[in-house]
Amino acid sequence: MPTVAKKIAARRRDPAKKPVAAAPRHRLxxxxxxxxxxxxxxLPPPxxxxxxxGVERIVAFRAER
Incomplete structure (x- = not known):
């Protein structure tokens, strides 16, 4: 006998929707x-x-937060 949670899940599931296979991942x-x-x-010189x-002060300030 199915549990209550399974019954609710079965009612919510759309039977027309089939699980879609995951798209193949491209190699990075x-x-x-x-x-x-x-x-x-x-890179050109600064x-x-x-x-x-000044940059070091900003980086240190942001690291504190």
Missing amino acids: TPPPGPSAAEFFAN AKDFDAE
């Missing part, structure tokens, strides 16, 4: 282009007015 491959090491090696200490 790196995007075309330079590797991460090449990308960071080719601007002359770049405030590294």
Whole structure:
């Protein structure tokens, strides 16, 4: 004899809806282009007015929160 929970679940289930097979997952491959090491090696130098200490303050402030 089915339990009450199974009876309720059977009533809620739409018989027209059949379970859909999961779509095959594509293999994760790196995007075309330079590797991460090449990308960071080719970045231009920071601007002359770049405030590294300011960035460190902001990062520290956000880490506190």
